[in-house]
Amino acid sequence: xxxxxxxxxxxxxxxxxxxxxxxxxxxxxxxxxxxxxxxxxxxxxxxxxxxxxxxxxxxxxxx
Numbered sequence: 001x002x003x004x005x006x007x008x009x010x011x012x013x014x015x016x017x018x019x020x021x022x023x024x025x026x027x028x029x030x031x032x033x034x035x036x037x038x039x040x041x042x043x044x045x046x047x048x049x050x051x052x053x054x055x056x057x058x059x060x061x062x063x
Contacts (some may be wrong), residue, residue, distance in 0.1 A: 005040050
């Protein structure tokens with residue numbers, strides 16, 4: 001299972017190191033195979049929830 005965490009808006013670093021393991025911060029999101037929320041929460045990170053895909057309908061006019 002892949003865990004995702006959203007960095008606070010003020011977080012500018014591109015990586016974070018927890019217990020000797022380096023995690024990349026891409027577009028404000030950290031991904032990890034293990035739950036590292038306990039270490040990220042004091043820094044203002046929250047669990048990342050993806051937005052549901054929006055379905056758009058396209059109407060075509062017939063001549």
